[in-house]
Amino acid sequence: MSRHRSTASGYVRPMAGWWRRNPYFLRYMAREGSALALTAYALVLLAGLACLAQGEAAYERWRALLTTPLSIVLHLLALALVAYHALTWFQVMPKTAPRLPFAPGLITAAGLAASAALSLLLVAWLAWGVQ
Amino acid sequence: MKRSNEPVFWALFGAGGMLSALIGPVLIFVTGVALPLGWLLPWPAWDHARMLALAQQPLAKLALLALISLFLFHGCHRLLHSLHDLGVHAGRTAAIAFYGFATVATLITAVLLLRIGF
Numbered sequence: 001m002s003r004h005r006s007t008a009s010g011y012v013r014p015m016a017g018w019w020r021r022n023p024y025f026l027r028y029m030a031r032e033g034s035a036l037a038l039t040a041y042a043l044v045l046l047a048g049l050a051c052l053a054q055g056e057a058a059y060e061r062w063r064a065l066l067t068t069p070l071s072i073v074l075h076l077l078a079l080a081l082v083a084y085h086a087l088t089w090f091q092v093m094p095k096t097a098p099r100l101p102f103a104p105g106l107i108t109a110a111g112l113a114a115s116a117a118l119s120l121l122l123v124a125w126l127a128w129g130v131q
Numbered sequence: 132m133k134r135s136n137e138p139v140f141w142a143l144f145g146a147g148g149m150l151s152a153l154i155g156p157v158l159i160f161v162t163g164v165a166l167p168l169g170w171l172l173p174w175p176a177w178d179h180a181r182m183l184a185l186a187q188q189p190l191a192k193l194a195l196l197a198l199i200s201l202f203l204f205h206g207c208h209r210l211l212h213s214l215h216d217l218g219v220h221a222g223r224t225a226a227i228a229f230y231g232f233a234t235v236a237t238l239i240t241a242v243l244l245l246r247i248g249f
Contacts, residue, residue, distance in 0.1 A: 002191055015218035032213040038151055039206030041159055044197050048162075051241045052186060056179040063177075066167040075163025082155040086148065089152035111152065119157035126161065126171045 034085035037078035086115055140208055145203025150197070156196070183247065192244045200237040207233040235249060 019025040053056040065071060088112030094104030165171045185191050185211075205231040214225055 007226055008141050017215075019216070029216075032209055032216070034228060037204040038155065038202050039210065041155075041163070042202035043136065043236070044204065045162070045195070046199050046236060046243075049186070049199070049240065049243050049247075050181055052179065052182055059179040059182070062218050063167075072172075075159055078163065079134065079156055079159045082151060082220030085148075086152040086156060089148055099192075102201075115156075118154050119160075122154070122157050122161065123165075123171065127193060130176060 030081065030084055031088050034081040037081040040074075041082070043076055087112070088117075090096070143204035143233075144208035146227075147201035147203070150201050151205060155202070175210065186244070186247050187249055189249065191246075196237070196240055199240045200233070201235040203236050204230075215225060242244070 017028040048062050051062040055092075090108045093111060094100065094107040097104075097107070100107070161171065166177060186195065211225055211229040214221055219225070
């Protein structure tokens with residue numbers, strides 16, 4: 001037996017709900033929650049690929065599932081979480097750089113601008129470029 | 132000193148974080164909201180024949196593999212480290228489970244992409 005055994009008879013400070021007590025922790029957990037959304041979305045894509053490989057009937061079932069209201073709502077939720085992840089990702093970026101010869105906010109702005117430009121490009125290409 | 136495997140997983144986490152920060156929201160919007168609601172593209176424009184033809188392009192295969200794999204490695208890395216914040220201290224077993232899951236899913240994606248043909 002270790003002589004460094006705690007005398008506090010094993011009291012462990014309860015952890016349940018700690019992140020709901022402070023808006024800072026709440027934002028932290030929202031960002032961590034984006035990982036769940038991103039993982040789920042990757043699995044939706046993987047399922048779509050598996051259905052595509054299996055044949056037309058399976059692929060149409062996957063497509064039909066995407067049109068259900070529940071799927072749309074879950075995708076909107078995932079969209080909000082992953083957009084929040086994108087914001088925090090570019091906000092953290094300048095903090096990982098050693099010393100910058102310009103304002104750190106420029107990196108954040110450039111990252112968000114790149115994301116917005118790529119998004120607009122993809123949507124515009126789908127709407128007008130694909131026939 | 133034993134070499135750590137952390138840099139490998141951190142690099143995959145970083146790559147997935149960057150890719151999802153740049154195009155994650157728009158991809159979810161397009162495939163999860165816009166296309167199912169009939170926006171942007173008419174329904175037949177993304178039917179089985181067209182998507183199969185797209186998935187047979189080598190560049191599209193590379194893009195799909197990168198998307199699915201890096202999103203999963205990013206997500207699993209974050210979920211693994213969130214376990215600690217939720218009071219679950221699973222240690223090595225959890226690491227093997229989470230990274231193993233992402234690895235297996237990556238392999239399945241690669242096999243599917245090869246089986247679809249060129």
